[in-house]
Amino acid sequence: MNQTTGQLPTQPVNASHKPVLFLVLAIIAIVAGVGIYQFRSHKSAADSAPAPEESQQTGTTSEQAPQKENSGPVTITLPESKWKVSGLQIEPVATGRFEETIRLTGKVSLNEDKVAHIYPMVEGSVDKVDVGLGQVVKANDLLVVVHSREIGQAKLDLYQARLQQEMAVVKDKIQQEIATNTRQLLAALRKREPINEIEERFRSRSMGDYRERLLMAYAGYLKSDADVERLEEPTKSGAVAFKQLHAAKSSRNADLAAFQARIEQIEYELKTSLLLSSQSVKEASTRVAVAATSLRILGCDEQEIQTINPEQQGAAISHYFVRAPINGTIISKDVTLKEQIRPQSQIFSIADLSTVWITADIYEKNLPLLASLSGKPVRVFNEAWPDRSFQARIFYTGEIMDEKTRTVAMRAIADNPDHLLKPGMFVNIEFESGSEQELVIVPRSALQEHEGQDFVFVHTGEGEFEKRLIKPGKQNETTAVILEGLKPGERVVLQGGFILKSKMLEDLMGEE
Structure with a gap:
C-alpha cells in the first residue's frame, strides 16, 4: 500500500486474459439486444391488434370469414352477349341409365373342355411314333404304334370265337334243313301215303337217321295191316282159324303203336336239336361280341377289329394303334421309339386351340355385377396385337371367394381361329355395365x-x-351420376364453365 495515498498499487493486466474478457462482453451485448427487440415487437403487436369489440363488430376474424362465404348461394353474372365468345353451352339436366366400362386384367388359358390327356390302355413297347411336339392333328390320326401282347391275345381270341361262330351257324342251318324235311315226311306219314311214293319223294332230302327210323316203323305197320287184311276173308270162310287172325290184329296194333311212338319221339328230338343248335349259335355270337367289345374298350377301331387275320398279319397282329381323340395341337409329348409304356403313363396332350378361355378375378367391390355378367360379351386386348380386339362370352362366374385375394373367378370363352391368343398371355378385359334404374346424369365437362x-x-x-x-x-369417360344437388330439367353449364369459375374466383379475391 502506498503510504502517501492509502491505495493499493495498480496491477498490470495479464495479456492472456484479454480474449476471455472480450468474449464475455460480446455475449452480454447480444443478450441485451435480443431483449430490446422482443420488447419492441410485443409492443407493436399490442398497438396494432383491434379491440375485441371492434373485431366482433366488423366480423373480420379468421374463423368467421368462411362462414360469410358459405352463408348463401354464390351467383355469377355473365351477360348473354358474351356467351358465344366464352364458349358457353347450356343444356337441361336429363335422366337415364348410367353405362360404365369395367376394365380388368386377365389371362389366356386352355379351353379345359377341349384338352385331351392321352394314356395307353395297354402295356407294351413303342414300335413307331408318327407325330411331334406342336404338330396339328385331326381326330383319328395315328399317333403311336405299340407292340402289345395283351392286344395280340385279345385279337386271337376274337378270331377263334368267330371260327366257332361260323361252325355253329353252319350246324344250325343244317339242323333247320333236317327239321324241315323231317316235318314234311311226318305229315306224309300221318296221311298214310303209299310208302313207295314217300320213298320216291324224300329220297334226295337230308334228314339224318330220321327217315330210316320213320320208314322202318311205317313199313312194319303196313306189313301188319296187310297181314290182317289177308286173313280176314279166309277166317270168315273158316279156312283160317280165328286165333290166327286175332294174333295178326294184335301184331298190327303193336306196330301201329310203335309207329306213332316213333313219330312223337322224332318230333321231340327235332325240337330239342333245334333248340340246342340255336343256343350254340347264341353262345358263339356272345363270345364274338365279348371279344370284340374287349378290343373296343382297349381302343381298337372297327376296321382293325373286322380285319383280324393271323395268317396275313403275323406278328403285326399285336400292334396297338393310339389315335388322336380330337382335333388339336400336340402340346406335350412324353414317348420315344422302343420305350416301354404303361397305362399309368401319359404319352401325349392335345389341345384344341380354336377356342380359349379368358380368366379374370372379380374384386369384392364389383360383386354386384356378377348377376348380370353371365352370357354377356366382353372385349379382350393384348399388347402383342395393339390394333385388334377379340370377342369373348362370359359363361362362368364363381360362387366361392378366394380368402387370400378376396376375388371371385370369372371365365369367358373366345374364338381363336388364327391361334393369336396364346395360353399364358396376359390380357386386358373390358365389358359394359349399366344401371337398371333411371338416374340423374350430366356430362363430365x-x-x-x-x-x-x-x-x-x-x-x-x-x-x-x-x-x-x-x-x-x-x-365413366363422358358421363357422371349426380346423387344430390340437381333435379331433372334444371339448366346446367356443360361447356365454358372455366370462364364462370375464373370470374367467381376474381369476385372472391376482390372481397378479400
Whole structure:
C-alpha cells in the first residue's frame, strides 16, 4: 500500500486474459439486444391488434370469414352477349341409365373342355411314333404304334370265337334243313301215303337217321295191316282159324303203336336239336361280341377289329394303334421309339386351340355385377396385337371367394381361329355395365371443383348463374351420376364453365 495515498498499487493486466474478457462482453451485448427487440415487437403487436369489440363488430376474424362465404348461394353474372365468345353451352339436366366400362386384367388359358390327356390302355413297347411336339392333328390320326401282347391275345381270341361262330351257324342251318324235311315226311306219314311214293319223294332230302327210323316203323305197320287184311276173308270162310287172325290184329296194333311212338319221339328230338343248335349259335355270337367289345374298350377301331387275320398279319397282329381323340395341337409329348409304356403313363396332350378361355378375378367391390355378367360379351386386348380386339362370352362366374385375394373367378370363352391368343398371355378385359334404374346424369365437362368441393353452374335466368354444390356418384369417360344437388330439367353449364369459375374466383379475391 502506498503510504502517501492509502491505495493499493495498480496491477498490470495479464495479456492472456484479454480474449476471455472480450468474449464475455460480446455475449452480454447480444443478450441485451435480443431483449430490446422482443420488447419492441410485443409492443407493436399490442398497438396494432383491434379491440375485441371492434373485431366482433366488423366480423373480420379468421374463423368467421368462411362462414360469410358459405352463408348463401354464390351467383355469377355473365351477360348473354358474351356467351358465344366464352364458349358457353347450356343444356337441361336429363335422366337415364348410367353405362360404365369395367376394365380388368386377365389371362389366356386352355379351353379345359377341349384338352385331351392321352394314356395307353395297354402295356407294351413303342414300335413307331408318327407325330411331334406342336404338330396339328385331326381326330383319328395315328399317333403311336405299340407292340402289345395283351392286344395280340385279345385279337386271337376274337378270331377263334368267330371260327366257332361260323361252325355253329353252319350246324344250325343244317339242323333247320333236317327239321324241315323231317316235318314234311311226318305229315306224309300221318296221311298214310303209299310208302313207295314217300320213298320216291324224300329220297334226295337230308334228314339224318330220321327217315330210316320213320320208314322202318311205317313199313312194319303196313306189313301188319296187310297181314290182317289177308286173313280176314279166309277166317270168315273158316279156312283160317280165328286165333290166327286175332294174333295178326294184335301184331298190327303193336306196330301201329310203335309207329306213332316213333313219330312223337322224332318230333321231340327235332325240337330239342333245334333248340340246342340255336343256343350254340347264341353262345358263339356272345363270345364274338365279348371279344370284340374287349378290343373296343382297349381302343381298337372297327376296321382293325373286322380285319383280324393271323395268317396275313403275323406278328403285326399285336400292334396297338393310339389315335388322336380330337382335333388339336400336340402340346406335350412324353414317348420315344422302343420305350416301354404303361397305362399309368401319359404319352401325349392335345389341345384344341380354336377356342380359349379368358380368366379374370372379380374384386369384392364389383360383386354386384356378377348377376348380370353371365352370357354377356366382353372385349379382350393384348399388347402383342395393339390394333385388334377379340370377342369373348362370359359363361362362368364363381360362387366361392378366394380368402387370400378376396376375388371371385370369372371365365369367358373366345374364338381363336388364327391361334393369336396364346395360353399364358396376359390380357386386358373390358365389358359394359349399366344401371337398371333411371338416374340423374350430366356430362363430365359440367363438373367443377374448388377447395375440395364439387359443384356445377346452374343457369337461373338471363345472365345469372348459381354455383350449386353437388354430390357426384359413378363416372365413366363422358358421363357422371349426380346423387344430390340437381333435379331433372334444371339448366346446367356443360361447356365454358372455366370462364364462370375464373370470374367467381376474381369476385372472391376482390372481397378479400
